[in-house]
Amino acid sequence: QMDLWFTENHSDSVRFSIRVDKQLYSEQSEYQRIDVFQSLEFGRLLALDGYVMITQKDEFIYHDMIVHVPMAVKKDIKNVLVIGAGDGGTVRELCRYSTIEHIDLVEIDKKVVEVCEEYFPEMTVSMHDPRLDIHFTDGLRFVRRKQGEYDLIIVDSTDPFGPGEGLFTPEFYGNCYNALTDTGVLVNQHESPFYVNDAKAMCRAHERIKSVFPVCAVYQAHIPTYASGHWLFGFASKGLDPIKDLDEQHWNSLGIKTRYYNTELHKGCFALPSYVKEML
Ligand code: AG3
Structure with a gap:
């Protein structure tokens, strides 16, 4: 009986482990380390630089929440920009809307797309x-030259260090506003409020978005394989309200x-826990 475990080091004092059958892929790309494991409980798992990005068992939660929340608020979305998201999950959910005419996907690492096409066919x-x-370019650079053309921007990035760092800067959020x-x-993956370092990153990102967008809200989902299981998303707009402008019937x-996802x-x-509201 093999005893093989994937372990994510959240921090110096917290680790998260999943028992795996085998490692299917491991490579250092130009940008990051890419690993794919086969596990019993979660199916296949993709990790970038040692952090869980998706598992087959719970990716539906993350992708439902990053796509259907904004899509239900603004029903005439035609042109979408997606940054990161090389695994294909976000694009898969977007493509279910016949109203969407065009999607630009900006992923810095071509290797992620190739690996996911091979190991995660249901996502790609x-x-x-x-x-x-x-x-295949840097999202930070891509949005710089865009002006008033997108109905929706989804930032489906890694954490604010390594290749994803630029996607949490004031410059980037300002450029998203203009685009x-x-x-x-604008919807982004907003980190977790629970562990100290994640919470710091979350607050910093939120402050920066707030300084650019008049409407800013945060929503949550339970994602078992992300740090603490309590994950947040940011919703920002120039006026649309994430709840008042929701058209449930539509x-x-x-x-x-x-x-x-459902409209309830x-x-x-x-609705956020009090300790999270106090941090925002
Ligand atoms: N995007 C990564 C979300 C952040 C995960 N962070 C972490 N586990 N520490 C997921 C990509 C899905 N399309």
Whole structure:
């Protein structure tokens, strides 16, 4: 009986381990270390620089929440910019909307896309959708030259160190503001409020977004394989309100079947624990 474990070092004092059957892939790309494991409980697991990015068992939670929340608030979304997200999960959920005409996916690391196409076929199903243009470049640089053209920007990045660092800077958020239409929405993965270092990163990112966007809200989801299991997303806009502008009837009429998101949960996920509210 093999006893093989994947361990993520959250910090010097917290580790998170998942028993695995075998390691399927491991390589240092130009940007980061990419690992794929096969596990019993979570199916396949993708880690970048040692941190869990997705597992087959719980990726639906993250991708439902990063895509369907903004899509239900603004129903005429046509042009979308996605930054990071090389695993394909976010694009897969976006492509379920026939109203979307075009998606620019900006992923810095081509290797992530290649590895996921091989090991996570259920996540990369839409990576060849005719509406999708993939750009292998730095998202920070890509948004600089964009002006009022996107209805939605989704920042599906790694944590604020390593290749993802630039996607948490004031400059980046300012450029996202400029790249959005007047009714545009920015959604980002907002880190976790629980462990000290994650909470610091979360607060810093939130402060910076708040200094650029008039409407800023934070919503939560339970993601078992991310640090502490309590993960946040940021919703920012030039005016649209994440709850008041939700059109439940409209979204439900689309007939998009989801395993985590629903419009009841949409209203609930913006209600935050008191200790989190105090941090914002
Ligand atoms: N994006 C990474 C979210 C942050 C994970 N951080 C962590 N585990 N410390 C996930 C990519 C899914 N498309």
